[in-house]
Amino acid sequence: MAIKISAKNLNFYYGSNQALFDNSLDIEERRITAVIGPSGCGKSTHLRVYNRIFELYRDQRVTGELIIDGVNVLDPQVDVLELRRKVGMIFQKPTPFPMSVFENIAYPIKLHFKLSSKELKQRVEQALRAASLWDEVKDKLKNSGLALSGGQQQRLCIARAIAIEPEILLMDEPTSAIDPVATLKIEELMLSLKEKYTIVVVTHNMQQAARISDNTAFFFKGHIIEYGPTARIFTNPKEKKTEEYITGRFG
Amino acid sequence: MKNKRSITSRKWTDRLVRAFSIFAVAVAVMSMLWVICTVIYYGHRALRPSFLLNPSRPYGIPGGGIANALLGTIAITFGAALIAVPPAILGGIYLSEYKDRRVICSILRFSATVMMGMPSVIIGLFVYMIVVVSSGHFSGFAGSVALAIIMFPVVMRNTEDMLGLVPYTLREAALAMGMTRTRTTLRIVCFAARRGLLTGVLLALSRVSGETAPLLFTALFSDSWPTTYFSGPTANMPVLITEYATNSPFAEMHQAGWGAALVVMLLVLTINIATRLLIRGQADGH
Numbered sequence: 001m002a003i004k005i006s007a008k009n010l011n012f013y014y015g016s017n018q019a020l021f022d023n024s025l026d027i028e029e030r031r032i033t034a035v036i037g038p039s040g041c042g043k044s045t046h047l048r049v050y051n052r053i054f055e056l057y058r059d060q061r062v063t064g065e066l067i068i069d070g071v072n073v074l075d076p077q078v079d080v081l082e083l084r085r086k087v088g089m090i091f092q093k094p095t096p097f098p099m100s101v102f103e104n105i106a107y108p109i110k111l112h113f114k115l116s117s118k119e120l121k122q123r124v125e126q127a128l129r130a131a132s133l134w135d136e137v138k139d140k141l142k143n144s145g146l147a148l149s150g151g152q153q154q155r156l157c158i159a160r161a162i163a164i165e166p167e168i169l170l171m172d173e174p175t176s177a178i179d180p181v182a183t184l185k186i187e188e189l190m191l192s193l194k195e196k197y198t199i200v201v202v203t204h205n206m207q208q209a210a211r212i213s214d215n216t217a218f219f220f221k222g223h224i225i226e227y228g229p230t231a232r233i234f235t236n237p238k239e240k241k242t243e244e245y246i247t248g249r250f251g
Numbered sequence: 252m253k254n255k256r257s258i259t260s261r262k263w264t265d266r267l268v269r270a271f272s273i274f275a276v277a278v279a280v281m282s283m284l285w286v287i288c289t290v291i292y293y294g295h296r297a298l299r300p301s302f303l304l305n306p307s308r309p310y311g312i313p314g315g316g317i318a319n320a321l322l323g324t325i326a327i328t329f330g331a332a333l334i335a336v337p338p339a340i341l342g343g344i345y346l347s348e349y350k351d352r353r354v355i356c357s358i359l360r361f362s363a364t365v366m367m368g369m370p371s372v373i374i375g376l377f378v379y380m381i382v383v384v385s386s387g388h389f390s391g392f393a394g395s396v397a398l399a400i401i402m403f404p405v406v407m408r409n410t411e412d413m414l415g416l417v418p419y420t421l422r423e424a425a426l427a428m429g430m431t432r433t434r435t436t437l438r439i440v441c442f443a444a445r446r447g448l449l450t451g452v453l454l455a456l457s458r459v460s461g462e463t464a465p466l467l468f469t470a471l472f473s474d475s476w477p478t479t480y481f482s483g484p485t486a487n488m489p490v491l492i493t494e495y496a497t498n499s500p501f502a503e504m505h506q507a508g509w510g511a512a513l514v515v516m517l518l519v520l521t522i523n524i525a526t527r528l529l530i531r532g533q534a535d536g537h
């Protein structure tokens with residue numbers, strides 16, 4: 001199986017506070033990798049290195065290497081705008097932009113690609129279909145993106161992310177602010193998306209991790225304690241901490 | 252039971268506090284109503300079409316109106332907004348979006364606070380020295396400069412506050428889509444806060460539209476139409492009101508002064524109510 005992302009010895013600091021210790025992780029291409037662990041163990045922090053979004057904050061820094069397709073993307077020479085086109089991110093709370101449903105998807109496309117307006121419309125429709133949202137919003141494309149339900153907003157954000165042709169999707173608890181029915185829809189969506197994209201998902205929901213992921217990484221206090229195929233992690237964990245966590249004895 | 256506080260005494264404290272707060276609210280509302288009613292009472296008789304459509308006339312000549320002063324005030328306040336709003340919004344953006352540059356931001360914030368506390372008469376005097384004396388004449392433009400200096404810190408701090416209300420995840424979402432920092436700020440963050448920004452500008456406008464002291468040093472007054480905005484004394488409402496209602500020996504001018512006060516009050520109330528509606532719209536989401 002091909003490795004898409006390879007994190008090597010990541011150490012992450014919030015000011016002088018170290019949040020990640022020597023994280024090394026190989027993420028397989030076109031698979032869903034789940035990241036689990038108790039609150040505050042560094043799951044979000046780890047994910048936020050992959051698209052260098054942490055650089056928005058001046059006091060946050062990372063050491064180590066992050067190899068995507070053979071290139072260390074933490075190298076300042078790497079164009080961060082292009083990196084972020086290639087590595088999309090979905091947040092815990094849906095984050096539609098303050099514009100229409102159509103523009104939410106079309107606007108970022110226009111920043112990255114030169115398309116005729118016909119091609120643009122097609123691309124928007126494709127993205128909405130891929131996010132299984134098209135039927136629900138095809139008559140409301142001109143309405144504000146903020147007027148959709150929470151679950152629809154989250155799928156809008158997924159549509160927006162895949163519209164700019166990424167290769168990797170990072171999802172940080174994408175369903176924790178959403179009701180169970182909408183959650184199932186998004187899980188189905190993720191399973192269909194993994195045919196084209198490499199997905200890394202942070203989740204607090206053990207069943208969700210077991211249902212959708214191929215590999216699982218267990219984080220604890222900034223360290224990656226155990227990593228392997230989801231089936232094995234959940235049935236036969238090697239580490240005591242992992243077992244305690246997935247059986248619900250702490251966290 | 253021992254040591255138990257009496258229920259009746261607690262109830263009485265409660266009643267007393269409630270009575271006091273109702274009293275305080277009543278005083279606030281009453282004084283506002285009193286001001287409004289007084290201005291309407293003395294001002295309404297002046298409100299004839301000719302009063303609104305004629306320019307003012309020199310002392311003692313009957314039939315004058317306030318049209319030139321109204322236009323002058325509009326020109327002066329909008330001129331002030333044109334001068335103050337763009338840099339104030341940019342300053343507010345800097346304070347909100349680049350707050351990790353602590354030194355520059357605290358200098359900016361401190362100067363804004365000092366400027367907000369500065370008596371407007373001093374700002375008038377300053378612009379008098381810098382613009383009026385150096386150009387050799389009073390002008391509506393000098394008035395705009397003075398009002399702009401008063402508006403600037405208000406709009407800047409409001410911009411900072413309003414952008415601060417936009418959740419950080421929205422910025423991160425925009426950046427995560429490969430947008431640049433500038434585009435994120437202008438197209439996403441400012442746009443999300445647009446009503447709040449507009450509200451701040453409107454409130455600042457309504458605040459300075461009644462400023463009198465700085466205009467006495469800068470725009471002064473004139474009975475002509477405000478075509479002299481750049482070149483000479485320019486009619487405006489606050490100075491007209493001051494002059495007519497207090498400095499004139501003629502009863503007709505006293506009444507005109509009150510009439511002008513009524514017009515200014517209605518304008519300011521309209522702006523404030525419009526602003527409230529805007530804010531409510533914001534709370535509803537879109």
Ligand SMILES: Nc1ncnc2c1ncn2[C@@H]1O[C@H](COP(=O)(O)OP(=O)(O)OP(=O)(O)O)[C@@H](O)[C@H]1O
Pocket residue numbers: 014017019037038039040041042043044045046
């Ligand atoms: N902005 C920040 N500044 C300083 N410390 C932070 C910041 N964000 C997170 N931390 C710290 O870094 C550690 C890891 O946080 P992180 O948000 O990555 O945890 P998480 O595993 O995503 O938790 P959760 O499941 O609650 O989302 C925590 O100890 C947290 O206190």
Ligand SMILES: [Mg+2]
Pocket residue numbers: 043044045172
């Ligand atoms: Mg988290």
